[in-house]
Amino acid sequence: MVEPALLAVLINPGAGRGRFNDVTPAVLDRLAESGRPIRVLDPSTREDAQAACHAAVADGAAGLVAVGGDGTVHLALQAVAGTDVPFGAVPAGTGNDFAAATGVPAEPLAAAAAIADAVKAARTRPIDLARVTSPGGETHWYGSVLAAGFDAVVNERANRMRWPRGPRRYDVAIFVELVRLKARRYVLRLDGEERRLDAVLLAVGNCPSYGGGIRIVPTADPTDGLLDVVYADVDRPTLVRLKPKTYEGTHIDHPLVHTARARVVEIEAEGITTYVDGERCLPLPVRIEAVPAAIHLLA
CATH class of the missing domain: 3.40.50.10330 (Probable inorganic polyphosphate/atp-NAD kinase; domain 1)
Incomplete structure (x- = not known):
């Protein structure tokens, strides 16, 4: 048997x-x-x-x-x-x-x-994932959001810190990076269309949120075969004011916050390591591709 x-x-x-x-x-x-x-x-x-x-x-x-x-x-x-x-x-x-x-x-x-x-x-439902690839061919999958701006920099600093322990470490990292805040120069390609821009915030979502309900890419849908992109070049006071709005996703209504949608997103910048699903991933540059029905969800 x-x-x-x-x-x-x-x-x-x-x-x-x-x-x-x-x-x-x-x-x-x-x-x-x-x-x-x-x-x-x-x-x-x-x-x-x-x-x-x-x-x-x-x-x-x-x-x-x-x-x-x-x-x-x-x-x-x-x-x-x-x-x-x-x-x-x-x-x-x-x-x-x-x-x-x-x-x-x-x-x-x-x-x-x-x-x-x-x-x-x-019974299963098809759900999209995003596939991140380095120039050397290293590949990672993610389900929610790739961070390649301020939040990624904060995570990288927090992970290097040995004090304080627990959630306060991230509070300190946020404070330090806010003090040091500066826009980075990015090359962003959306299905091959190139944009050169300065930004402090850049995220690519398969799903809308990360960090326990921060709807950083509120229009993202894990069943549409596409990736949603949010980027912004704002000063320190504006970023602080926008942060609370990210829990509702209303930050994208600000005129300096831009959104886009593509099947393939390529990002280049100096000195940034990406984070996906809250986990450390690959340094830029990377290629991100939406993969329709990449998993079969039991639901």
């Missing part, structure tokens, strides 16, 4: 600062209602997690489920992108932007139950 294909589950116990750990056993119970054997991937490092996800996909898993925030989802997407293995997301992190944008229930147990039902019914 052939054993049914298993459901591989990647759990990040550190996601959301551990506040969802108490519901993890119940999440696994819900997923088991799919009728598939459950294999919990238990890596000790980020590299091990990546390898475990790829191995599960290569072994023909019935699905790969990420239990955590956008960082956990990002790891899993590297393995399932462009394959036939379905993907499920259980939002249990500080930021759950990909799950929110793709219609996943916000409550972890409800999300797990929806995944189990989808597995039983063999």
Whole structure:
């Protein structure tokens, strides 16, 4: 008798600062209602997690489920992108932007139950991803937003800092970069059409938000086969005033904030490392391509 294909589950116990750990056993119970054997991937490092996800996909898993925030989802997407293995997301992190944008229930147990039902019914929805490539051919996938401006610079500074610990590190990094704020010179190509511009803010979205609900690219739709771009060259006081508006996406109404849409976006600039789904990615220059139906979402 052939054993049914298993459901591989990647759990990040550190996601959301551990506040969802108490519901993890119940999440696994819900997923088991799919009728598939459950294999919990238990890596000790980020590299091990990546390898475990790829191995599960290569072994023909019935699905790969990420239990955590956008960082956990990002790891899993590297393995399932462009394959036939379905993907499920259980939002249990500080930021759950990909799950929110793709219609996943916000409550972890409800999300797990929806995944189990989808597995039983063999039901999936096609969702686009963005593929980022360096000039040397290194490739990464992302689901939500690529930051290549002020927010990327803040992340890079915060990741170099050893003090203070926790969220205050980002507050300090934001303050330092605001003091040092200056526009960068970019070359931006949208489906081959070149624009040379100065900007302090530049983001490319497959989904509308990052950072736990910051709708930096509010018009982005992960099912339209396109990428949405937002860029702006504003001074320090204007940037500070615009920041609160990003939670509603109304910053794009400002006359100095520009939007565009393209299937392929190329970005060049000096001294900037991009961040995707909140994770450190590639230094500029990069090529970003919208890949329609890159994953099959269990929903």
